[in-house]
Amino acid sequence: MTVNSISFPHPVLGNGDDISDGSISPEISFQISDESIRVDVTSLQTGHPDFDRMIEAGEAVWHLRVQCPRTYMREDFFESGSNKTFHLEGVDFEGLVTIEVSLVTTTTLATYRPQGLHEDYGEEKFRLGRGEVVGIGPRYQFLIDKIYDPLKAPVSSIIRIEEGEDSEGPFTVALDTDLIMIHLSKSDYKEYAGITDRVPTVIHSALVLPVLADAIRQIEDYAESTLWAARLKYLLDIRDIDTEKPLQAAQEILFSPIARTFREVNMRLDKGDD
Template sequence: MIASGMSYPHPVLGNGDDIVSVEELHLPIVVCNIFDEAINLSIKGLETRHKQIDALVKSGDAAWLIRVSCPRTYYRESFSCADVDWQHKFEGPDFVGKVKIEISVVAKKRIEGYSPDDMHSDYEGARFDINAGELIAIVPSYSFIADKDFDALKAPVSSLVKIEEGVDDVGPFKCSYEDDLIIVALSKTDWSEYAAIRDRVPTTLHTSIVLPVLVGALVYLDKNGTGSTWSDRLEEIVSRLELSLDDPLKTAQEILSNPLQRAFAEVNKELDKRSI
């Protein structure tokens, strides 16, 4: 991942306040279409809207660099582009889980006396010699989940959590975050009870089992980052819903669409049936 706020020997557009533009940094539009055997990735709007930097790309002195990587398959490839729009078709098996996309502008040849407009006052009057391959501009990184059946905005709990029968006869449930899915192991006694009601009061079960497990998952994600199927998916859900890891209890409830309120309604509905 190309980090913002790093220290470079010359001003880089998009890196903190190295270059202070009047308008907000222009961001390209990344669109991913996932099929059974292929993934089509397109990026539209590859322009910084900084006249000097865009002119360097147009002249061939610089180019857009698109890095695509998938940690779980070790796929990593870089593509150079001088056009405003770019697209590429990838083989489906190349990607599993999270795919990262890093977009930047790099020099293709040595650029002498580089002094872009709107530089921070700390650079006032300075000129720089940029070597081939050095960064000129960066934009925030993107990511997506390479799973055609996964929708971050409609993801079911089963895409993150698997509840199964454990080895203990009785006792509290156990939770493991070390597998591709979060494994919740119920005691044999609790499992038999769970099996009898999971289809009748699913929201109540979200509150009593999935909610605390999801809180723990958010804490784990904040401390350890991604690397498993569930953590990649959970990070995508948090990002797409524009939530935060700072308050895991609140975020977990947002993801589960206020499960306590829905559990109250569900329990009252069941009690109403019995009173008839």
């Protein structure tokens, strides 16, 4: 989950250091099937007396927004309690889904001034209309990919190697498609086809490893628009792989491809299989 700082014309709980007291950190869990997605949101609370009073008095309500960039689906839910369960149609969502949690006003507030304001606000009081954001929580993301098993074949479900249009020359990489596409020249692809099933670790070391490292380096740029980025981000998260060093992260995903290549090549040389 991530938190974004946004510029508002009034102080907002959870937005940087606008307000020092309280916080918004609900717990969100998912149950996913082909037909439906159940989302359970608990611990919808602020820990701030002024905002808790506003919710209890009906002056503010929780706003849960679900968005799926891949299918352009967006749904909004409102809740005044501390827990909320809602269901989504499974067919309407695919790829990375984002849930944003905020607290919005339901009426006009003539003198909005919650306690714990940053000193920069001085003694100013604010007049807010209906629908104004007064609190924001983290942004939660989860992956809807019904055929993807990250523990079985992480590379084949992220990267595809195909023959390109050039007769010779270096390979090219496309990251703006659903899968990472590696296009080999026609001459290179012919050689690749002859070894791909015989020495797959060599393919991992020579081709997949550098491409995967570069993809990890740029993953945030494609996280909401491509399926490979959503899958790769999910894989990195469930295996708790640090992305600060993309080349090292790529080696972890591929289970030490260099070491496996060395062992395979040495084994073939020892057997005289060249």
